[in-house]
Amino acid sequence: MKLPVLDNDTSLATSEGCQSSGCGSSDDSLTHLPEEIRNKVANHPCFSEKAHHYFARMHVAVAPACNIQCNYCNRKYDCSNESRPGVVSEVLTPAQAVKKVKAVAAEIPQMSVLGIAGPGDPLANPQKTFETFRRLSDEAPDIKLCVSTNGLNLPASVEEICKHNIDHVTITINCLDPKIGAKIYPWIYWDHRRIRGEEAAAILIEQQQKGLEMLVERGVLVKVNSVLIPGVNDQHLKEVSRVVKEKGAFLHNVMPLIAEAEHGTYYGLTGQREPTAAEVEEIQNSCSGDMNMMRHCRQCRADAVGLLGEDRGEEFTLDKIEAMEIDYPAAMEKRAQVHQEILEKLDADSGAAVQPQVPAASRPVRMAVATKGQGLINQHFGHAREFLVYEASPEGVRFVNHRTLPRPYCEGGDTCGEDAESLMAIVIRELQDCEVLLASRVGFEPWSALEEAGIQPNGEHALEGIEEAILAVYQKMQAEGQLQAKQPSLQTA
Amino acid sequence: MAYQIVDKCVNCTACEMVCPNDAISADVNQFNIDPLLCTECAEAFADPQCTSICPVEGAILDELGEAVNPPGSLTGIIPLVAA
Structure with a gap:
């Protein structure tokens, strides 16, 4: 599924209205x-x-x-x-x-x-x-x-x-x-x-x-x-x-x-x-x-x-650094190759934009994403130090901002226990405007806590592209009739 | 007539760069002023240069041992609040 990735820099078709001349027109x-x-x-x-x-x-x-x-x-x-x-x-x-x-x-x-x-x-x-x-x-x-x-x-x-x-x-x-x-x-x-x-x-x-x-x-x-x-x-x-x-x-x-x-x-x-x-x-x-x-x-x-x-x-x-043995010319060649591959991928992605298949009156939905780079949903909920927040709307998907945690929910093997509850409260407060949380995996306990707070955890899109996954979830919400109603009241932790 | 840097120094190097007499140099944990070279910028500038750029209150003392930039004079943080 291809989608238009509305860039925050030009387009703001949100519930607050469009504030930019480039609104909705650019990917x-x-x-x-x-x-x-x-x-x-x-x-x-x-x-x-x-x-x-x-x-x-x-x-x-x-x-x-x-x-x-x-x-x-x-x-x-x-x-x-x-x-x-x-x-x-x-x-x-x-x-x-x-x-x-x-x-x-x-x-x-x-x-x-x-x-x-x-x-x-x-x-x-x-x-x-x-x-x-x-x-x-x-x-x-x-x-x-x-x-x-x-x-x-x-x-x-x-x-x-x-x-x-x-x-x-x-x-x-x-x-x-x-x-x-x-x-x-x-x-x-x-x-x-x-x-x-x-x-x-x-x-x-x-x-x-x-x-x-x-x-x-x-x-x-x-x-x-x-x-x-x-x-x-x-x-x-x-x-x-x-x-x-x-x-x-x-x-x-x-x-x-x-x-x-x-x-x-x-x-x-x-x-x-x-x-x-x-x-x-x-x-x-x-x-x-x-x-x-x-x-x-x-x-x-x-x-x-x-x-x-x-x-x-x-x-x-x-x-x-002193202890590293480095072949600098080889490293520069490798770098050139890696950069070229990334640029080609970015180029291919940017040329492939379409409107999401939802009615124009559909309300926008914010989703939080756990990622460790490459534009993928590839981070376990418990290991995330930050979440990226996106907004899906009939115009496409745009990046909103990031939300930082004081530390990941599961730091190391044995620290999920004591502080987990207070950390969960921070997660819920930071993501109170989000209705969905996409991660490569979400553990049982945080899953329940998120769901109770009105943030639907979702692990179905592990290793998929962020924007593709958000669009898929948004269209599924539309198919299930969730985009007509007003946004459910926000959880205020 | 010479200034002295004490251990509040954070090693930011600013004073060393502006000293007209090359009197300031890095030591192990802080910068030092060579008392034989320091003139307190007399005749060179209206204000001594090191104390005009130093960001740390109490880091530079005059010949009487008084802080040239006393607490609160640079950051506006009054000592009671900072304590």
Whole structure:
């Protein structure tokens, strides 16, 4: 069964109505873009939702210094067991970083992208950042290079960025208004001074916008990240989205603020609340009329390794890399072959879209999926650390977002017992808008709990493609008369 | 006249990059300032550079042993809350 995979980036035919001009008309958000740009992002897991099921990325932590303070960041970045931006296990020299990249790219042939994202600001560490890029473009020329920045040093770095063939840049832009900026950034280091308050925010904003314009002028693809901070910039992000799109940014990634007290950040310690998944989705939807939105970001560490939903950094510590024996030329050949196969598969899938066979008035249904990549339902419920949520509607299937668990339901063999009940409550709360859960297998106990909560577990589509399976379930629901009625009342755990 | 870095340092390297006198270098667990080279940036800049970029309150002390960036001055986190 073929289906149209409505991409979240262009089409939003939901019960809230259609908010985008491309509504329902496209099977792929990228189809309206020039071929040159489509080719640039086809294997980039952060710039393309489709690619993120197949291609892996890594960050190397070569850039510890920062030139600003953000209220969501704690500069004591040394942490091995948290998954959030700005933390790393070990800072690397450029030489160590190059070695690590080549080792990972040899062991994980799906790897297509190397990013430098901290743990400070990469462009506040220009020597280390650009030395790493320079050596990698020589020694692993097939790997795409990417950098993310707060933007303060961006205009001064644009020439260097272009020289090193870095064609993907992410700028974190949280606001356009210095009054709002002063609530997010307590200070910046600029022109040999520490500057505070609105004056600081105004300089930062000016540099970000100027840097964005300069990159676009030179044909560099720019993604804009914004941290959604309830009560601070939530109402402002739509304007941010509109302006950065106008200036030529390619993609906007609105991410939820992470503000736990134990992280020691200003927001964490002063009780600034995090947005709910529904709030993030609402802001993403309200921005999407103006902009391609990224919805699959996992807010990864500055030393993350692997597919977006996983972190294999532990397998590639410096001492482990030292012990590896690697045939680099053979690894590069293997990589080329693996990438080609994935791209061919993606290409074949995208050309084969049809409407689901349901009446146009059928209500949309959300389904959660357990996957470990390759676009398949191939994860056991109990092993899933996260679920991907999709929405099926008469227009097709679109990706909504992901929902993360603090740990899998069954961690190891014997820990399903004690905490299982409380973890199940979290699963049910996180998936309260979903009516179906697709996994390769669901155990007896969680099966009953999910069913009781109004989430139908389903193991019949193990190892099938995610979108195909969702479409099949949706059509079956239609055949059984389940799509006419209003959605059953949501379980609120 | 020289500043001193203490063990609150998180090794972020920012001070080393901005010091005009090359007075700052990495040690085993933290960065150190060479008191013979440090001028507190007198005559070079209006403000001492290391203390203008250091993100950690209390990591750099002046010659009297006082924190140049005292608690609360950089993060806005008042010590009572942080404690």
